[in-house]
Amino acid sequence: MIRQHLAILQVMLPMLCAPLCVFARRPVIAWLIATAATLFALAGSFILFAQALNAGVISYHLGGWAPPWGIEFRLDAANSFVLIIVSLVGAVCMIYGRDSIPREIKSSDQPLFYTMMMLCFSGMLGVTSTGDAFNLFVFLEIFSLSSYVLVAMGAGSDRRALTAAFTYLLLGTIGATFFVIGLGFIYVLTGTLNMADIAVRIAGMSGSGTLHVGFAFIIVGIGLKLAIFPLHLWLPNAYTHAPSVVTALLAGTSTKVALYALLRMLYTVFSPDLPFEALILHYLFLPLGLTAVFVASIIALFQSDVKRLLAWSSIAQSGYFLLGVSFANIGGLTATLVHMFNHAIMKSSLFLAVGCVVYRTGSCSVASFRGLGQKMPWTMSAFVIGGLSMIGVPATVGFVSKWYLVLAALERGWWPVAFAIVAGSLLALFYFGRVIEAAYLQPSPENSAVTEAPVSMLAPLWALTISCLALGINSELTVSTARAAAEALLAPHAGLPAHMGP
Amino acid sequence: MVNAFTSSIGHFNYWASVLLMTSGIYIVLSRGNLIKKIIGLNLFQVSVFMLFISMGKVTGGTAPILTGRHEIFSNPLPHVLILTAIVVGVATTAIGLALVVRIKYAYGTIEEDEILALDLAREQMDARAQ
Amino acid sequence: MMNGLTPELALALTLLLPGIGAVLIGAADRFSVLRDAISLLAATALSTMVLALLLNHLAGGSAQIQLTPLVQGLPIFLLTEPIGLVFATLASVLWVVITVYSIGYMRKNDEPRQTRFYICFAIAMACTMGVAFAGNLITLFLFYELLTLSTYPLVVHYETDAARHAGRVYLGVLLSTSILFLLPAIIWTWSLTGTLDFVKGGMLTGKIEGPQAALLFALYLFGTGKAALMPFHRWLPAAMAAPTPVSAFLHAVAVVKAGVFTLLKVGVYIFGTSFLSAMNVGEWMMWVSAFSLIAATIVALRKDDLKLRLAYSTIAQLAYVTLGVSLASVMGMVGGIVQLVAHAFGKITLFMCAGAIYLASGKTKISDMRGLGRVMPFTFGAFLLASLSIIGVPPTGGAWSKWFLMIGAAESGHLVMIGVWILASLLSIAYLIPLAARGFFLPLTGQEDRPQPQGQEVSLIGKPGLQEAPLWCVAPACLTAALSVLIYFAGPAIAGFVLPALRP
């Protein structure tokens, strides 16, 4: 029976655990509840993915109301793939949080912190699972609102977390509202909110001005959440000042979920054949993606705070996503999805490693990394592997991403873009080089009694690092999965009930 | 010409929304006071709510309560959606205000430029300490 | 083969043995004698394995291993083939030599971080074996990159500002070129042909032509930054900041050899000589290589620091191979392979001698080395022999490589390149021979006024009799010097061994 309802349960179990955490008297109980929920979601997402691959689209009707009238959770290979990403990073971060969170959050706040974590988590899962555009907005807001709070929770150690959260709130809300405006136009045009149904109904309307306006609003709205290059302003501060676990969770998942929403809108709801969309892809996403890769990487070079450096690197990476999308072929889409998964793994592991450093040294400036190569060998070697992966050294997942992105660019015949992709990843060499050099080749400050981070933090960190290596050496799994997901995205009408077909 | 005029007047609800929307965005971007920013944000959101609700109105329609006396109902779905969106908006405002209160405590001001100046001073202090 | 030792197992062991060695070296951190013994043991075991594989190949056998796919459809693939075997044999034998030398050098100099040093050596060796036995381009690329990374700690061994700077240049140039040029070239090849396996006679025929083919070729040549083609040669002089055994290792055993080896593999198995010559792909690159060759030689002439002079000499010698590949003739390729071997023996000797001189006298400047040959006759004798080999005077190994290269030039009709080689050889006489000549024929002068070199034993200079470096350092140098002469007699055999792989 659980199997049958898994599509909803794995979103709603964390949602139920959120209020339960409020009742927990001791923080550790809240932690247990939260961790159990994430682990359940992780197992569930694997089962769902297998189900979606084997049996096709899973459609779950909330309250028994059939779509397009009722809300539908609609899982195909694409979103169950994203579910795996989200729940994997979520589970790892929760396990990691057992020692890290008490260090950064007051114990009286901890149950509420876990509540927010659960809300954020289930919001992300909901965005990914739902097949209803308005429901997507609601889950997007659940996840965004809770992440504003989570970012602000970093105020315990640095008051700048508050302003960071405030900016995030302003821009995030504007983004969400843009999304709703766009949705309004689409609703006026089609009279439906079910995404698959919208796709069927707008098929012949490519000349409609309303459609164009709605499309533009939706793309800008999601772009704000995704931190597409000129809309990224909230991201560096939010990532820098949030608690370590939150940063790792957000870096690994929030932009991925927004990217998923973008892909869903681009490929399922609006079909990529629409001429205006091709226009946007080529003349907007391509230059923006390239600019993001270079500008953000160059800014990252000059950061003295490692978390901020990684945040800028995330913006650069979202440029890669855009590039992959702008290729508008199955290769590019596969590359984007592969990179989405790989980036989630490596960026989370990097942020977790930085979290270990913060745990021991209380700071994450490049200077505080001096000499850590000897003092925290496990943490720093994980950091090095993550960095190498970002650079794209073979046998790491980053290499696999680069490979497929370049391949897709070559398939399109876009030479300069292929070179720009590798050149951009090269910039990562320089900004990671600085940190790694400080860690290994500079003496640690005198009388520093830094020791290795506790095992409970190293274990999840290394779980990610090892998967970073393992999936880099054998990418069969990720790539075939991503390809299946890409195909699912490009086949919007698959598995629709007869009354909703084109 | 006349046609264009009537069609724009006919969509006056859109014009009203657009006016509110742009005012809201303008306030968010131009005001340095955080509370005013929140007010602008609210204005912006409310304009969207109004847009939705006015779209759901059917001329001559009434509330969709099944009494058997009326034939034409306004479309209730936008109202339902906006009810949800309003809740989201309230939550956003609450969190925003809570943040402003905390900022006031932490910085002693809610003017953006003063906060930035304080942050900058602190960063310079940190840089010198290293 | 031997009972129980299948060729596949031997092939796997070539990668595993250095790896296991690295782990054991790490475990024996506290016991320096045990640690050094393990290093030596691993090196010996590895060369035994490679020799076993070589014998197996000579007996007509072959071995291959396929592992997981790195990206879809491209497995990690190891395979024994003649060029790879030549390189593997060379590298593994020289590893033994360089290990012996390192033990002497590091102990005498009382270097810090010796355990890390040996671990990195072993890992780099495993990567070199991976490069040598790579059965497809992506496997080669994988181990090529890992080799860069595993030698980085060696370059920054001293952890001083100079070493850090050297490390930045080293990693910066090598990773930049490989990611910026080599990786796109590989992906391009893959998207053209759908395979990256090394195929006899190449696989690009009919897939690409004209300027595009030339561009692809240039990408490969510049992308292989380890081959130090100008203007991407800066890392080689920079890496001289490392201890001398590291320099010898980089120049003769692993890194630069892996670079030119990659070029040879690409030339032979990806492009194929017939395709290269038919498309006239290498024309442009030939001139770049010729420039690199002459320019590096001239720079070498002007360097007073012995190690720097040797570094530029290496750049010039590597350009021989690049030139050989761009000539697109079978004999040019053969010349490149023989040059790989001959240069390895010659250059390792030169570096070991440079280290020995430094150990014994503390001198690094050539102008200071007058008369040293009289107190260090073995070192300087070895240096002289190796110099002759590098110049290409018979009967040394270098003679054969020049011979084959010139035949290659004649075969492909680029007679002007013969002139380039002759010029370069003449110039190399000018930068190599004076050192030995000064050492032997000029008197030891001026050292009464000179302050004693720091950290050296006072007894060495200004007293009669031999003042050689420790036996552990001198003996390997003499051995390789002797070998670089012996290679002369093996030259045709090597050529005959690899020719079947080259002729389509």
Next chain:
Amino acid sequence: MKHHLILLMAAKLMIPPILLFALYVQFHGDYGPGGGFQAGVIFASAFILYGLVFGLDELRRVAPLSAVTKLMAAGWGLYIGVGYAGVATGGMFLDYGRLSSDPIAGQHTGIFLVELGVGMAVASTMLAIYQCFAAHQSRELTDDEW
């Protein structure tokens, strides 16, 4: 404040009708206009009025923040619990029809419980927001400011 007799008396008189009205809106909601959102806000407004007139300390005694938070979680849990009840009885998530043997009655029960949950959550959220913000008042208001 104690001497603002008119305010005190007016508030005392108004609060019970407000609460009653809130309950009316709440229970009417499952088959007519009304419902948990509106009722919750009205319900909370009674408490907020109490707090305004009698002071925050008094309000905290009546509705302590910790209890309010728990109530919030409980309301929210109730909503999701009803969803689970649909699953437990063999239907879909949030399928209230299954809650009773008669689908119509089941719908009634379901929406009633959901609205109750919403009402609890909204009322307590409003109260919590009020309490949190009011607590940050920098000084007591003086009489002439009223």
